Amino acid sequence: xxxxxxxKYHFIAAGGVGMSALAKFLLEKGCVVTGSDISDSKYVKLxxxxxxxxxxxxxxxxxxxxxxxxxSSAISEENPELKEARRLNLPVLHRSDxxxxxSDEFSKDEKAVFFGFSGTHGKTTTSGLCSYILAKAGKHPxxxxxxxxxxxxxxxxxxxxxxxxxxxxxxxxxxxxxxxxVNVINNLSYDHPDFxxxxxxxxYKTFKKYIDGxxxxxxxxxxxxxxxxxxxxxxxxxxxxxxxxxxNADYTAKNIVFDGxxxxxxxYYKDEFKTSLEMSIPGVHNVYNALAVYAALDVKGxxxxxxxxxxxxxxGMGRRxxxxxEFDGIKVIDDYAHHPxxxxxxxxxxxxxxxxxxxxxxxPHRFTRLQGLWNDFLKAFDTVDKLYVTDVYHxxxxxxxxxxxxxxxxxxxxxxxKYVAGDMKQVAKQIYGDLKKGDIVITLGAGxxxxxxxxxxxxxxxxxx
Numbered sequence: 001x002x003x004x005x006x007x008k009y010h011f012i013a014a015g016g017v018g019m020s021a022l023a024k025f026l027l028e029k030g031c032v033v034t035g036s037d038i039s040d041s042k043y044v045k046l047x048x049x050x051x052x053x054x055x056x057x058x059x060x061x062x063x064x065x066x067x068x069x070x071x072s073s074a075i076s077e078e079n080p081e082l083k084e085a086r087r088l089n090l091p092v093l094h095r096s097d098x099x100x101x102x103s104d105e106f107s108k109d110e111k112a113v114f115f116g117f118s119g120t121h122g123k124t125t126t127s128g129l130c131s132y133i134l135a136k137a138g139k140h141p142x143x144x145x146x147x148x149x150x151x152x153x154x155x156x157x158x159x160x161x162x163x164x165x166x167x168x169x170x171x172x173x174x175x176x177x178x179x180x181x182v183n184v185i186n187n188l189s190y191d192h193p194d195f196x197x198x199x200x201x202x203x204y205k206t207f208k209k210y211i212d213g214x215x216x217x218x219x220x221x222x223x224x225x226x227x228x229x230x231x232x233x234x235x236x237x238x239x240x241x242x243x244x245x246x247x248n249a250d251y252t253a254k255n256i257v258f259d260g261x262x263x264x265x266x267x268y269y270k271d272e273f274k275t276s277l278e279m280s281i282p283g284v285h286n287v288y289n290a291l292a293v294y295a296a297l298d299v300k301g302x303x304x305x306x307x308x309x310x311x312x313x314x315x316g317m318g319r320r321x322x323x324x325x326e327f328d329g330i331k332v333i334d335d336y337a338h339h340p341x342x343x344x345x346x347x348x349x350x351x352x353x354x355x356x357x358x359x360x361x362x363x364p365h366r367f368t369r370l371q372g373l374w375n376d377f378l379k380a381f382d383t384v385d386k387l388y389v390t391d392v393y394h395x396x397x398x399x400x401x402x403x404x405x406x407x408x409x410x411x412x413x414x415x416x417x418k419y420v421a422g423d424m425k426q427v428a429k430q431i432y433g434d435l436k437k438g439d440i441v442i443t444l445g446a447g448x449x450x451x452x453x454x455x456x457x458x459x460x461x462x463x464x465x
Contacts, residue, residue, distance in 0.1 A: 004029055004105060007091075009098075010067040011035035012081050014054055015044040019072055021144050021156035022098050023047055028158035036062050036081060060084035070098050073172060074396065096174035099144060099166060106142075106164040107179050113300055116180030118168040118210075120189045120228070121342050122289050127167040128155075128317045130293045133310040134163060134302070141165055147336070148318035171195060176209045182296050183214060184221045186288070188228025191339050193372030194397075200228065204235055211236060221295050223288060224249035242299060244291040246284075251295045253277075253287050258352055263287060267294055267305075274298075275305035281316040283349030321349060324453035327460040329356075329437035332453035338365040338446040340376035346444065347383050356438025357385035361431065361452055363445030364392045367400040370408065378411055384442075386416040386434075390427050393447025424448050425465045428455035 004026065011023045014035025020043035027033050027050040036055040037044055044054050055062045063069065063084040068091045075082055085092050093101070106112045117127040124146040131143040135152060143165040144156040168175045171192045188203060196202040211220065220236075222229040224245035233241050243249040246256075256265040261282040267274045277294070279286050290311055297304040304311075316322060325332035337346040343362070350358050360381055364370040370377065370392060381387050389405045389412075409419040420430045431452070435441065441456070443449045455465055 004101065005031050007068045008032040008034070008064075008066055009070055010063065010081075010085075011070045012058065012075050012079060013037055013072060014047060014052070015039070015041040016072065016074075017043065017148075017155065018146065019070070019095055020044075020047060021154075022070065022095055022102070023052060024050060024154070025102060025142070025144055025156045025158050027052055034062070034067070063088065063090070065090070068093060070095055094174070096169070096172075096177055100177040102144070103164060103166060103178055103180070106161065107181070109161065112162050112164065113182065114180045115163075115165045115182045115184070115296055115300075116168045116178055117166070117184045117186065117292075117296075118170055118175055118207075119184075119186030119223075119226075120170070120191050121339065121345065122186040122285065122292070123167045123169075124317050124336070125286070125289045125320055126184060126186055126292050127165055129289060129311075129314050130296060131157075131165045132314050133293065133297070133304070133307050134165070135159075136310045136313070137302075137307050139163060139302070145317075147320060150315055150318060150322075151313070170203070170206060170210075173206050176206060176213060178210070179214050180218065181215070182219045182221065182300060183211065184292050184296050185223070185229060185232070186292055187223050187226035188232055189226070189339075189341050190373070191369070194366065194368040200231075203228070204232055207232060208235060211239060219296075219299050221292065221299070223292070225288070242295060244288070244295050246287075251291050251298075253291055256284070256287060258282065258284075260352065261349070267291065269298070275308055277308055278312045280312060280314065281321060281349075282352075283321075283345065285345040285348070286316075319450060321346060324443075324450075325457040327457060328435075330435050330439050330441065332441045332443070332456055334443045334450050334453050336446055336450075337444050338363075338369070340373055340380040343377075343380040343444055344383075347381070347442070350440060350442065351383065353440060356436065356440065358383065359386045359388070359431075359435070359439055359441045360384040361388045361390065361427065361441065361443045361449060363390045363443075363447050363449035364405060364408065365446040366395050367392055367397050367403050371400055371403045374403075374408070374411075377408070378413065381412070381414055381417075384414070386418075387412065387414050388418055388420050388427070388431055390420055390424070390445075390449060391422070393445060393449070395447070424451040425455055428452050428459060428465070432456055432459045 015037035127145040134141040140160040141163040224243035244251040
């Protein structure tokens with residue numbers, strides 16, 4: 001992987017979770033890394049501690065003639081650093097290009113293995129679980145995943161050049177750049193209507209281009225219980241898939257028992273009992289996640305039946321059903337779910353809870369997603385006792401006429417549903433007075449709603465917000 005160390009890399013908006021992960025990987029690899037952001041953060045401090053020079057404030061003078069500049073889709077062409085890089089005719093890489101360069105270094109080595117986890121939902125958890133298991137087992141994986149692995153406390157690491165695990169994002173079509181040796185497609189359903197304007201047909205075209213770009217020797221693993229994956233396998237009849245599911249698949253889970261926030265089940269491969277697994281995170285979706293990782297490890301000879309203790313001790317990813325506050329007999333759980341299917345799946349993990357109310361706080365993410373999946377969102381909260389809906393997290397999108405949270409609540413059929421305006425401090429203040437002992441509050445969304453749990457805890461302690 002010596003090619004990577006020949007360049008100096010400058011990350012614009014280095015403090016973002018995804019950008020900082022790639023910058024951290026390169027620093028651990030021995031590369032020279034600089035960057036900038038508009039404010040300080042824990043990720044900026046992490047990169048500085050690893051030896052990076054990170055500027056606060058984005059200025060043209062931060063760009064030097066010997067740099068390769070890395071950007072995300074959020075960086076405007078009017079950004080002063082990007083404009084300067086263009087003026088100097090410097091190499092400018094999208095973060096997906098950077099991840100491609102990293103992963104290609106593993107693909108060049110026939111003795112290395114590159115695990116790529118993709119799909120509409122679950123790719124952060126499956127890539128994180130795979131990384132966690134192999135790290136705990138002393139296999140020294142390198143990885144770049146989309147969330148913080150709590151027990152390991154990071155989302156990327158360069159540890160060796162023999163194993164690489166990555167979460168592969170399909171949201172903007174850049175997944176076609178990668179060529180994993182083991183391709184895991186967790187599920188396929190409609191999302192990202194801003195990019196996939198023709199629905200599932202566009203998603204299938206992107207995934208076909210992605211799989212067509214991989215080696216004929218590459219291993220393809222997918223979910224036999226996902227309607228989208230089944231249709232995709234029909235499209236890809238010329239490729240062989242290994243499947244996982246609850247029935248009629250190569251790898252299956254049987255004798256599933258849910259107990260509070262955990263589950264136990266038996267793993268079978270083609271009707272042959274392999275092992276029993278216990279997960280400390282709830283819901284049938286995490287049974288699927290465990291099966292996906294088990295299959296990926298098994299096909300590459302990592303003998304996951306001997307690694308069951310690490311499945312059990314995995315406590316989930318940051319912002320994936322993560323307990324963020326507890327007070328007065330009230331528990332606050334935070335989850336990144338921002339798609340109707342993700343929300344229904346996440347809420348199903350609370351189906352066995354009988355001690356109090358389930359109160360959901362939902363922050364719609366992007367006007368285009370709310371518009372494109374409006375009716376699906378309306379059906380996603382049937383299992384909650386009360387629903388609060390905050391203002392839309394716009395993610396730099398322009399508003400769309402009549403597509404807003406107030407109108408969404410007016411269409412919502414749940415009897416106890418309320419629109420709450422303002423920032424998350426105001427939202428927390430409005431919610432706090434309604435809470436009772438035994439309640440579970442679950443915050444749902446990919447934006448600032450993650451702050452609510454911390455604010456509720458501060459209100460309970462009479463601390464200043």
